Structure formats: structure tokens, C-alpha cells
Amino acid sequence: MDGFSWIAGEWGTSAASKIATSVNPATGESVGVFDDADDHAVQTAIAAATEAFCQSKWSTSPRFRSSVLLNFADLLEASRVAIAELLTAEHGKPLGQSLIEVDLSVSELRYYAGLARNIFGRVIELDCDLYSMIGKEPAGVTAIIVPWNAPIILMIRSLAPALAAGCTCVVKAAPQTALTSAAVLRLLSQVPDLPAGVVNSFSESSHDGAKLLVEDPRVRVISYTGSTLVGKQIAAAATATLKRVNLELGGSAPVILLDDADLQSAVPQVVRAAIFISGQQCVAASRLLVSNTRLEEAKALFAKSLREIVVGTGSDPATQMGPMIDFAARDRILRLLDAVKEPDEILVRGVALDGRHAAGAFITPSLVHVRDPQSQLITDEIFGPILTLQSFDTDAEALERANASRFGLAASVWSADLARAQRLARRIEAGTVWINMHGALHPEVETGGYKESGVGRLHGVDAMNEFLQSKHTAWTAKQGA
Numbered sequence: 001m002d003g004f005s006w007i008a009g010e011w012g013t014s015a016a017s018k019i020a021t022s023v024n025p026a027t028g029e030s031v032g033v034f035d036d037a038d039d040h041a042v043q044t045a046i047a048a049a050t051e052a053f054c055q056s057k058w059s060t061s062p063r064f065r066s067s068v069l070l071n072f073a074d075l076l077e078a079s080r081v082a083i084a085e086l087l088t089a090e091h092g093k094p095l096g097q098s099l100i101e102v103d104l105s106v107s108e109l110r111y112y113a114g115l116a117r118n119i120f121g122r123v124i125e126l127d128c129d130l131y132s133m134i135g136k137e138p139a140g141v142t143a144i145i146v147p148w149n150a151p152i153i154l155m156i157r158s159l160a161p162a163l164a165a166g167c168t169c170v171v172k173a174a175p176q177t178a179l180t181s182a183a184v185l186r187l188l189s190q191v192p193d194l195p196a197g198v199v200n201s202f203s204e205s206s207h208d209g210a211k212l213l214v215e216d217p218r219v220r221v222i223s224y225t226g227s228t229l230v231g232k233q234i235a236a237a238a239t240a241t242l243k244r245v246n247l248e249l250g251g252s253a254p255v256i257l258l259d260d261a262d263l264q265s266a267v268p269q270v271v272r273a274a275i276f277i278s279g280q281q282c283v284a285a286s287r288l289l290v291s292n293t294r295l296e297e298a299k300a301l302f303a304k305s306l307r308e309i310v311v312g313t314g315s316d317p318a319t320q321m322g323p324m325i326d327f328a329a330r331d332r333i334l335r336l337l338d339a340v341k342e343p344d345e346i347l348v349r350g351v352a353l354d355g356r357h358a359a360g361a362f363i364t365p366s367l368v369h370v371r372d373p374q375s376q377l378i379t380d381e382i383f384g385p386i387l388t389l390q391s392f393d394t395d396a397e398a399l400e401r402a403n404a405s406r407f408g409l410a411a412s413v414w415s416a417d418l419a420r421a422q423r424l425a426r427r428i429e430a431g432t433v434w435i436n437m438h439g440a441l442h443p444e445v446e447t448g449g450y451k452e453s454g455v456g457r458l459h460g461v462d463a464m465n466e467f468l469q470s471k472h473t474a475w476t477a478k479q480g481a
Contacts, residue, residue, distance in 0.1 A: 009196025
């Protein structure tokens with residue numbers, strides 16, 4: 001497999017680019033090579049997107065954009081198994097999770113294909129024969145910086161609304177999943193009559209190309225998913241050209257289990273939400289907050305469930321959790337566990353796998369009872385398969401602990417009393433709060449962060465507004481005015 005750049009309608013490498021290797025984190029084996037793009041390739045991509053926005057029919061043809069998105073969705077659906085198998089080989093996640101990601105992406109494309117034909121403005125009669133019209137126009141060239149943890153859906157959820165709005169795009173794919181991103185975009189390149197340069201893509205092992213995207217005044221919007229640290233750097237750099245930024249950043253999702261929660265139902269669901277993508281997702285269930293009246297019961301149930309998780313290669317149907325993305329990520333989790341000290345207590349300690357899995361970046365899940373509220377496991381984003389556990393006496397204390405974080409991306413509340421759960425959900429500082437569930441996301445429903453978890457929204461109708469701008473046109477019908 002190859003992950004070449006797609007620029008101005010052509011697939012290939014630039015003369016100065018290097019070739020890099022994509023490695024399966026479950027085996028350490030090569031999956032294929034990709035074009036490690038240079039500055040010239042990035043500049044060419046920006047120029048191609050700019051020309052396509054200004055010179056092609058793309059920005060002014062909503063029905064055509066809708067048709068392209070529908071064709072793209074059909075091609076992706078027809079290739080769902082092959083794409084999912086490539087994602088599993090390159091990323092390591094279980095095949096079932098990869099198939100879910102492809103299916104979500106197909107649904108997202110079809111949703112925005114419909115919205116592309118429904119971009120509404122308004123006309124106001126301000127006075128007799130005095131009119132103002134507010135129209136919506138595409139914001140312009142959009143740069144989409146894609147992470148590796150869910151590279152298909154996290155690309156599509158920015159790309160689909162940007163294209164539906166009429167923007168042209170430059171996609172920077174993550175080097176860890178460059179082959180998967182290229183394979184998905186090759187399907188888009190097969191759509192008939194798609195103007196060259198409407199979508200361009202490249203991968204790089206450095207951050208130089210991303211820096212160029214953020215600094216270039218021709219790029220009007222940056223859509224980035226990733227760490228809070230990098231998001232802050234992007235936001236700061238973007239002020240030089242006052243470009244719009246859409247940022248979904250880190251998370252440390254609290255899971256409030258009230259005294260009346262059905263633990264037998266909740267525990268397996270929360271564990272699945274904690275180990276999905278090996279915990280390498282911003283909305284992962286992370287901080288268990290358990291009523292003191294149920295603490296010992298919760299400890300036992302979560303410990304048992306985590307010990308039973310089957311860790312292995314993503315191609316094995318029995319696997320429930322695959323490897324970390326690389327050995328550096330795995331070793332970071334091991335160091336976090338090594339740093340745990342009293343009064344905190346490791347209830348289930350994750351270990352690296354050996355034997356037939358020694359060549360992969362595998363680690364088993366962990367459960368840590370945290371009594372120190374300043375523990376790094378509470379204050380920072382873990383981004384791995386560690387569940388922390390804290391206890392509380394009252395609903396007010398649970399809410400205080402849930403909100404004692406600089407992050408605010410997602411949370412969940414578990415209770416037999418829906419009204420009680422809704423009261424807590426209303427006061428949790430997070431962009432998404434689930435009740436008696438955790439992790440479900442849909443194309444129709446906006447998601448995004450509070451506090452240091454980001455700005456802007458993706459999915460849903462609001463995502464279109466991230467890539468549209470308003471224009472006021474005024475006129476009078478009075479003669480001689």
C-alpha cells in the first residue's frame with residue numbers, strides 16, 4: 001500500500017519529498033510507505049485549493065456538491081471491508097471498531113449531502129422599500145489537521161461539512177495512519193467531474209506543513225482535532241492572519257455513578273467506553289466517580305471486568321482491545337502507573353504483553369483508586385486504558401469532583417432517577433453529557449468542548465456554520481434614492 005500526496009488532482013510525490021514507512025503497532029511489521037511531504041508540496045496544495053475555490057464551480061453549486069458527497073459515500077460503503085482491514089492493519093484497533101468507523105463516516109457524508117442543499121439566508125424589510133439580505137457563503141480554503149486515533153471519521157466530520165458549505169480543503173493526514181487516509185481520499189478522487197484542487201492531501205512526519213497551513217493567509221479556516229497543547233499553539237499562531245479556528249482538544253471524561261445506579265448494567269458499558277481504541281480517544285470514560293455507599297461493589301465489578309478484557313491483534317475476532325499506537329504511547333502509560341504512590345492504590349495494574357505479542361505495543365487495562373485530587377491521573381488527559389476511581393457522599397460533591405478539571409469535552413451520569421440525572425447533567429461543564437450511556441456520537445448531533453477541550457462544534461447543523469460566513473447585501477426600491 002502507498003500513501004502518496006493528492007495535490008491539484010494528481011497523486012504522487014514531490015521531488016524533494018521523502019518516503020516514510022507505516023508500521024503495524026500490533027506486529028512491528030511494515031504496512032506500506034507514504035510520501036513524507038515537503039514545504040513545496042504543502043504550498044502547492046494551498047495554491048491548488050485557492051484556485052479551485054476562486055475559479056471552479058464548486059463554491060457556487062450546492063446540488064453538485066451534494067451529488068459529490070453522495071457518490072463519495074457510496075464508494076466508501078462499497079469498500080468498507082477493505083478500508084476497515086487497512087485501518088486495523090495500520091492502527092491496530094479491532095476490526096469491529098474499524099468497521100464502525102467506516103459506517104459512521106458513510107452516514108456523516110450522506111447527512112451533509114442533504115444539508116448542502118439547504119443553506120438558508122434571510123431577507124428583512126427594514127422600512128418601506130428598504131431591504132437587507134443576509135446570505136451564507138463558504139469561508140474559503142480550509143485546512144483539516146487529522147489525528148491518528150480515528151482517522152477516517154475525524155477527517156470526514158470536518159471534510160463533509162466544509163465541502164457541503166462550498167469550501168475547498170487541504171487535509172494533513174497523521175503519519176501513523178497515512179495509508180488509511182490516502183485510501184479513503186482515493187475513493188473521493190474517483191468521483192466524476194470533481195474539480196482538481198477542491199480537496200488536496202498530504203502526510204508528514206514533522207509539523208512543518210501544519211505550521212505553513214496555520215500561517216498562510218490564503219487558508220481561512222483551520223479544523224484541528226488533537227491535544228490541548230497543540231490546539232493552543234494553533235489558536236495563537238492563527239491570530240496573525242485572524243483566521244477562524246475549530247478545535248476539538250483533550251478530555252478527561254467523568255463518569256458519575258449515583259447511589260441508585262444499576263451497576264450490573266453500567267459497568268460493562270463504561271468499561272467498553274474506557275477501552276475503545278485502547279482508551280486513545282478524547283471522550284473515553286476516564287474518571288469514575290462512585291457513591292461511597294456503592295464503592296466496594298463498584299471496585300469489585302470494575303476490577304473483574306477489566307481483568308477479563310481480551311487484548312490482542314485487531315484481526316483476531318476475540319480481541320476486545322488492540323495495542324497502543326506505538327511503543328512510546330505504551331511506555332508512557334507504564335510510567336504513569338509506576339508513578340502512582342500512596343494514598344492512591346492500583347487495583348488492577350496494566351502490564352505489557354510478552355510471548356507472541358511481544359513485538360506489539362500492547363498493554364492491559366488498569367484501575368486506580370485515586371485519593372489525591374492533585375494526582376496526574378486526574379489533572380491530565382490519560383489517553384490510554386487507565387480508569388481512575390474516586391468516591392463521593394453527596395450529589396453536590398460528585399458535581400464538584402466532575403467539574404474539577406481543566407477539560408470539558410464529555411461526561412456521563414448513571415442513575416435510576418432520570419430527573420435527578422438531568423439536574424446533574426445540566427450543571428456538568430462538558431459539551432456532551434450522556435445519561436445511562438457513554439460514548440454514542442451521531443452525525444446529526446453537535447459535539448465539542450467546554451474550557452480547555454476546545455472551541456467550535458462538529459457534527460450537526462452547527463458544524464456547517466464553522467465553514468460559512470455571512471454577507472449583508474442592502475438595497476432600496478425607492479426611485480431616485
